[in-house]
Amino acid sequence: MSTAVNIEGLKKQFLECPICNELFNQTNRHPRVLPCLHSYCYTCLKKLIEQSKYACPLCKSDFFVQNISVDSFSKDNTRRDLLDFVRAGDNKSVIQCDECENEKAISRCKDCFRFICKSCLAAHKTMKTFSGHEVFALDGFELSMDHVSEFRHAGMCSLSNHQKNPLTLFCAGPDCQKPICYSCCLTSHMPTDKKKHITRDIETVYTEKATSMIEKKDKILKTEKELTGLSKSINEQLDRLADNVDTTKTEIQAIFELACEMLQRRRDLLIVKTDQLKKEKDTLLKKQDTEVINFIETIRDACIFLDQTVATKNHSAFLLLSKTISDRLDHLQDTNFDKQPRDCNLISFNKANLGAEWQRFVDTVGKVSSSSAFSPNTKVTLPTAIESENDFDIIIEFFDYDNAQVSDDMIITCVLFERADAPLTSLGELSLTHIENGKYQTSCKIMDTGIQRITKVEVMMNGKDFYAVELNTMIKKKQKEVTTIGSDLYWDFIEDTVIRGKGPTAVKSKLGYLLSGPKLSDVNRKLGAVGMFNILTNHKMKEFKVESLEIDIEHENENTDSINMYQNISVEFQENRYVAKLPWKHYHDTLLKN
Ligand SMILES: [Zn+2]
Numbered sequence: 328m329s330t331a332v333n334i335e336g337l338k339k340q341f342l343e344c345p346i347c348n349e350l351f352n353q354t355n356r357h358p359r360v361l362p363c364l365h366s367y368c369y370t371c372l373k374k375l376i377e378q379s380k381y382a383c384p385l386c387k388s389d390f391f392v393q394n395i396s397v398d399s400f401s402k403d404n405t406r407r408d409l410l411d412f413v414r415a416g417d418n419k420s421v422i423q424c425d426e427c428e429n430e431k432a433i434s435r436c437k438d439c440f441r442f443i444c445k446s447c448l449a450a451h452k453t454m455k456t457f458s459g460h461e462v463f464a465l466d467g468f469e470l471s472m473d474h475v476s477e478f479r480h481a482g483m484c485s486l487s488n489h490q491k492n493p494l495t496l497f498c499a500g501p502d503c504q505k506p507i508c509y510s511c512c513l514t515s516h517m518p519t520d521k522k523k524h525i526t527r528d529i530e531t532v533y534t535e536k537a538t539s540m541i542e543k544k545d546k547i548l549k550t551e552k553e554l555t556g557l558s559k560s561i562n563e564q565l566d567r568l569a570d571n572v573d574t575t576k577t578e579i580q581a582i583f584e585l586a587c588e589m590l591q592r593r594r595d596l597l598i599v600k601t602d603q604l605k606k607e608k609d610t611l612l613k614k615q616d617t618e619v620i621n622f623i624e625t626i627r628d629a630c631i632f633l634d635q636t637v638a639t640k641n642h643s644a645f646l647l648l649s650k651t652i653s654d655r656l657d658h659l660q661d662t663n664f665d666k667q668p669r670d671c672n673l674i675s676f677n678k679a680n681l682g683a684e685w686q687r688f689v690d691t692v693g694k695v696s697s698s699s700a701f702s703p704n705t706k707v708t709l710p711t712a713i714e715s716e717n718d719f720d721i722i723i724e725f726f727d728y729d730n731a732q733v734s735d736d737m738i739i740t741c742v743l744f745e746r747a748d749a750p751l752t753s754l755g756e757l758s759l760t761h762i763e764n765g766k767y768q769t770s771c772k773i774m775d776t777g778i779q780r781i782t783k784v785e786v787m788m789n790g791k792d793f794y795a796v797e798l799n800t801m802i803k804k805k806q807k808e809v810t811t812i813g814s815d816l817y818w819d820f821i822e823d824t825v826i827r828g829k830g831p832t833a834v835k836s837k838l839g840y841l842l843s844g845p846k847l848s849d850v851n852r853k854l855g856a857v858g859m860f861n862i863l864t865n866h867k868m869k870e871f872k873v874e875s876l877e878i879d880i881e882h883e884n885e886n887t888d889s890i891n892m893y894q895n896i897s898v899e900f901q902e903n904r905y906v907a908k909l910p911w912k913h914y915h916d917t918l919l920k921n
């Protein structure tokens with residue numbers, strides 16, 4: 328598969344020094360590689376070091392090393408191959424013959440690593456020294472990265488008296504790790520017993536190192552893929568954030584529009600109410616006014632009537648009417664009327680302090696918030712071991728990506744898991760209380776003794792999944808109290824079902840079935856002294872008293888009905904089982920300590 332080649336791109340990226348923009352060469356512009364894999368020509372790098380500038384001009388990485396000199400940095404000879412490849416492929420450039428340095432080169436010898444002109448090629452073909460050399464024509468040469476290796480130069484030993492020796496070996500000595508020539512191998516890199524110098528075939532070492540490097544590349548490409556995914560996630564988060572901001576703004580807009588509407592409705596209501604009050608007061612006052620005006624009219628009418636009767640000066644006629652007129656005037660005089668307008672109150676809008684109150688209220692309306700918490704920095708603290716039925720604390724602390732404790736006030740809940748896919752449903756979602764900046768706490772207990780460990784805590788922030796923390800908290804069973812059952816409580820404890828067989832007898836009790844008498848395997852050996860029962864149900868027996876043990880402590884085992892043995896038993900919890908011991912006298916001390 329051939330790869331398309333962009334000559335200008337290749338030149339810019341690999342063949343020019345980024346500082347002086349000159350093409351690299353094998354002398355003063357020999358490329359040197361910094362640890363960040365950026366290359367500069369020998370001259371430019373030397374200048375940088377002389378000026379004590381130890382940061383890569385391209386990526387700003389610090390490249391300072393102890394005893395720094397240009398020679399501390401590896402030469403890159405692959406650029407020379409690439410340069411010849413680019414020269415051969417670039418039809419704009421004319422390549423000079425490397426032999427005569429005169430004619431235009433038309434071919435390249437893969438074994439001399441040189442461009443050759445037409446006449447030199449003729450000589451090259453006939454001379455014995457060059458027999459077997461592989462020469463290819465530059466005309467029609469396909470510019471594809473697959474052909475770069477055809478321009479490969481053999482590395483030559485740089486030691487002065489080894490100049491013509493190709494680097495065909497590799498010294499794998501711990502302090503060498505470099506290609507050497509056969510003369511080196513016989514002199515300064517002479518292998519010794521002390522394994523200071525180890526000569527290896529350069530081809531093998533190349534294959535090994537190239538293979539391992541390609542493995543490393545495949546591995547780092549996985550990281551690259553992961554990073555690409557991360558970048559995608561970051562950008563998705565940025566998109567989500569942009570959407571989220573729009574949604575949030577719309578929500579704010581909506582609630583405030585609603586608030587405005589509510590206020591407008593309230594305003595309109597108050598205006599209507601004001602009009603209503605005014606109307607009521609108007610009606611009342613106008614009614615009073617009508618009454619008053621009527622009264623005035625009545626008084627005036629009476630006065631006019633009187634004036635008219637007096638004006639005639641007809642004594643007898645007046646006297647016939649005088650009582651009626653007098654009564655009328657007295658009646659009018661005695662008529663009570665409200666001396667004041669019936670409603671002197673004005674309508675007032677009580678806005679006392681409303682401005683300040685509102686300001687206070689408005690300042691608390693709504694809250695825009697988020698958290699700076701970085702989920703991988705979440706710290707969940709649980710005891711390493713918990714006893715069931717005992718309270719324990721869960722503390723969850725939040726930090727931002729700089730590991731600073733976050734100060735946001737959030738709603739934090741969590742779910743505990745026994746296994747990755749098995750949440751402790753009996754506990755459900757636990758709510759935590761804010762203790763201080765970014766620190767939340769709750770206390771809980773596990774009642775279900777079947778649960779053996781907590782392996783995961785899933786944390787939720789403001790109702791959304793935030794982070795899951797793996798841990799390993801063991802849950803120990805609560806230690807059971809040793810239960811002693813006395814004969815006075817025997818019938819409270821024993822129920823009436825008895826199962827008898829060849830082996831031990833089973834008696835139904837509030838604890839479950841009690842087995843007594845010889846075990847089946849013990850029958851032949853006539854050992855009836857072992858009494859034992861398994862707890863089939865989980866039952867608290869605290870009400871049984873130790874004192875009642877004194878009763879009937881002395882009877883002999885062989886002659887006693889096996890059921891009666893349980894009139895006096897002590898029970899101990901051993902390795903998940905209740906073990907009943909026979910009440911021989913020498914057990915008294917042990918039993919009474921309970
Ligand atoms: Zn340069």
Ligand SMILES: [Zn+2]
Nearest residue numbers: 363365383386
């Ligand atoms: Zn760099």
Ligand SMILES: [Zn+2]
Nearest residue numbers: 424427444447
């Ligand atoms: Zn020539």
Ligand SMILES: [Zn+2]
Nearest residue numbers: 436438439460
């Ligand atoms: Zn040749």
Ligand SMILES: [Zn+2]
Nearest residue numbers: 484489508511
């Ligand atoms: Zn050498």
Ligand SMILES: [Zn+2]
Nearest residue numbers: 498503516524
């Ligand atoms: Zn060596």
